[in-house]
Amino acid sequence: MARSTNWRIASRHFCSSEELPLTEFLVESPFQPSGDQPAAIAKLAEGINGGLRYQTLEGITGSGKTATIAWLIEQVQRPALILEPNKSLAAQLASELREMMPTNRVEFFVSYYDYYQPEAYIPSSDTYIEKDSSINEEIDRLRHAATSALLTRHDTIVVASVSCIYGLGNPIEYKNHMLLLEVGMTIDQRQLLRRFVDMQYHRNDLIVERGSFRVRGDTIEIQPAYDQEAIRLSLFGDEIDAITFFNPLTMETRGAVTEVTLFAATHYASSSETLMSAMHRIRAELALRLEELEREGKLLEAQRLRSRTE
Template sequence: MPDLKVHAPFEPTGDQPTAIDGLVRGLGEGLRHQVLLGATGTGKTYTAAKLIEAVNRPTLVMAHNKTLAAQLYQEFREFFPDNAVEYFVSYYDYFQPEAYLPRSDTYIEKDSSRNDEIDRLRHNATRALFERRDVVIVASVSCIYGLGAPVDYGATVISLKVGGRYRRDGILRHLVDLQYQRNDAALARSRFRVRGDVLEVQPPHGEYIVRVDFFGDEVERIVEVDALTGEVQAERRDVNFYPATHYVTPRDKL
């Protein structure tokens, strides 16, 4: 995996080099809390990016609301174009909790609206954490709510390799267990279909389709296919299918 590397047409100036060195030293000493002070427009995001580059570890950047998180996400993507910069915020566009108004004897039913694109980005973020080390996750405070044990999530992943032998019917049942829906007519996120010896899956994090060609129980070929045109985009030696929902539990714990 590549190291976390900042790409910018400028270098740290003014107080930035001192701030970066101090923060890196504090992390090396195991300090749990450090504060970077600076007025608006003084390059705090760039300073944070250079800190991430220096320590070269998977990093979680938390913002207090979605607006700031989106801004930071765009800025970090520009600073780290060769690395995995991901976005993890609440997928609700609108949420109305249930309520009762005793004065008017009115019951208000719970209502919500989910953003499918944000849900896709959330899945892409968790997938990146399992597969890479050069990861920066930009999140709102909603990320403090638990999604379950990472070991349970990882234990349910379906891993296929070219040349490997697998019971295809078992894979299909496993996909259903991971909350994928079978639809042989039309694919969408978290759906799969089977046509002869070909299994096609659109993962919850992807805007592409993974096509797996079988010969009996042996995987002959794995490719990424454009979901709109059907054009082959890349050959794969292996693939991991992650759960269609973050809330999964292995069968042995049910």
């Protein structure tokens, strides 16, 4: 019998890594720890398990520090966040860890800006320069892949630059926008499409691209923001009959699954209540600031603020 569902019930809420399905961290390498590595791994593992907050692993270039860290993660069986000072080193380390731990999720999280121009004002010429930026779509996809892995897989390692210390939206709102779809689930197609829009996916009936969905009769196709493959939902009436993955470029089917979890197309997804509350606060603050500027005779500044906000 088909099962009806409620979007809130279907949305999974993982509050901590302990609630995730346990998958073992496993190093696959033809080599074994040698030299000073066994002692270093044992000492570092002892410190981590004992609650020691700070430890330092020292070694010259080529001494196998990356391999030591991989074996350490395997030893302690804990998810890890590894910070690198720049994108190049982060990409190199992520690539090396993926080779050593192919069955685990090793994700890459760095700044997604190819170009960023902050807003500026030049008083001498009364010139205002608007903020401008260009986002790298592939890096944005990898960032989404990292956050989705953290919520669905225990065996996750994130290699990041200092970009990870900056705010990334509300994690509770992000979790609330998770959507679980299962074969046999009874749904209303209009409600499902409305749910996709709430998750910041946009409709494009011409092509399937990242962060979009399209509808063709009883078939709905959507490409998650974090995946290179798209998902096809085949409906039979109001019931999900099949869920398959496919290549959006070649349309080749990759395989079928019984359930799939979708995440929002942006890390900044918010509920309508949150948006309305924010809008009211912004309008109230705008009114106060405009009154202050006009009282000081700064009419140009007030007009610029009004045009930028309203």
